[in-house]
Amino acid sequence: MSPRVEESMSVVNNEILQRHLLELTTNFLAPFGPYLRATTPSERASPFFDPPPLPTFNANEFLESLSARGTGKFLSKRMRANWLDLYRRFLKGHNFMPWFQRRRTVAEQEQHRLWRQARLRTEIQQYLLKMSELEIVDSFNVIEKHLLVEIQLQHSGRSSADSVVACQKLKGDLQAVFKVLPKDMQHLLLFNPQTAALLQGSLEVTKVLGHPSIQVEVVSPHSPR
Template sequence: VAAWPAPVPGRPMELPIGSAALRVHLPPAADDPGPPPALLPANPSVPYGLFHDADLFAAFRGLLLHLWTLWELMVVGEPVLVVAPSPPQCSEAVAGLVSLVAPLLYSVDFRPYFTIHDPDFARLNALAEGEVFPPMVLGVTNLFFLKSLKSIPNVVSVGSPNPNSTRVLPVGGQSHGSGNGINGTPGKLKLDKLAINKFSPTGLLNSIKLRREGPLCLMTEHKEALWSTYVSTTKPDTSVLNRLIDAGVSPRIEESMSVVNNEILRRHFLELTTNFLAPFGPYLRTTTPSEGSSPFVDPPLLPPFHADEFVNGLAARGAGKFLSKRMKSNWLDLYRRFLEGPNFMPWFRQRRAAAEQEQQRLWRQARMNVDIEKLMSKLSELERIDSFNAIERYLLREMENSRTGATESVTVCEKLKGDLRAAFSVLPKDMQQLLLSNPKRALLLQGSNEKIPGLDGIVSQTSL
């Protein structure tokens, strides 16, 4: 391990350990404008994101109603302590939480399995009372953390203490199984078992008792629950919960049903996150040259972003049809928390850089496709001179890129050289002579099979 190379964000690495080797792919850096292909999921319906294969349904089966609150906690970057009976269960739960916000790249520090031997434990344990806990997601099995990290405002307990059971029961010990699941036949999860369809005095008392006891009650008995001071905005989507399938008591069917349920949940939270991020679209929208216009002018800059203007504009427009059905009246507070949280700026900078990169690519492609002679025939004399200067500027830039080994730049250079000569040929004679007085420009124009008036004389003089 000591001989392992330094970690490289966004790159696959092979790490030798004994006679074997670990093949890992670290998350990309926050300023990386795009996802590396190796991190793209095999399923095209699932967007780029970390841990897209995590078993979300199995990890949070007993807390399905809380998934929307957990989604918000992850979006705004709240600190979360995940408690589970075993390392695999807490690691799977942390991975599931991180994957919940795809395609938003989670930028908060997360530890799938955190122990007291971690170097950061001493720092976290030394936080004074009232001091804000840093944005982190910690997966733990040691219940000592419930006392040592008591300042963490959000605690979620997941998993089953029975190592031989893959079934995860909901809070209260009731199974989600439906009547169809008695003989191992798959059936729909009943919402009344999730305490969402009707009021239950017993359920209310249990909820009050659980909140009063706090997460320290896990010291005596493990139960799946969420303790949080966070006031959520998003409402659980019953239409999604109604589509989930229960495998009954059949372990054989359990795995296949989990795949189906994960797909349902991921599609929903993908849609939820995408719609939540949609209002930022105008600040990331690329433009292309309009038909008949010159692609040799500088592309327009992306619109500047100001948080206050964004929030005011969003308040005037409203949440939109999708979000308005799923969020409470305080939905604007969620955007404010997101803008102030640790996830927004890394995500926005990354998408902004990707948009700028894509816009440069589109305009570059437009320059490759333009019919220069047709374009120049439509321009005035002054516009032709401006176009010549612009083509020269882009050519010099591509020539610089070609020196770094960019193969595409070589092809672009050849196209731009031809465009430069074509633009030069339609300029007035006196302007041609003036332009050729620059030795570097004269050398740039040299190489055409056609004779350019005055070019040979200028080049021969500059070469002496």
């Protein structure tokens, strides 16, 4: 056999081995998927609430569930060893928690991005008529929180390219929700200078309470620029 043929066979064998190991790894890690998967708002759900947290991971419950349902045909055909013990050893190993936390952080960041996008492209008016008073108040609080986050990111220089658009969109949403709140609730909210600054209709630069170095430029949609 010529050296060139041997080299070609070696390359092919390496590719086959790499593909096999990738399939094994992917299928081995698949049961962790539900704990590391970002969710998106459903078509009927309002994105103006906080997204649900990712499922809580408990090693014992994970192993019990895995033992009850099995690993699936792919691993059961290829893993002659005690696969449940392999998972148990993996969970106790030094590499598991750093890996899990990194993947968890990535999933949470992706979920934040998906829900942020949904808020920016969704008109809140289509949900207001369907919301209870409590849901409207919750939406107001969530929108205000995300608006302040956008403002802080702008101030720190870590904002995204569409942050200015996001701020204007969230300010409009905040005002829309405020208008449908009961009058007594409106008066109560306006006692908070930070909230009042975000809602007022004139062009003004106001310091955010708790963040004296951050200034909020509040622009009414009807104000000339």
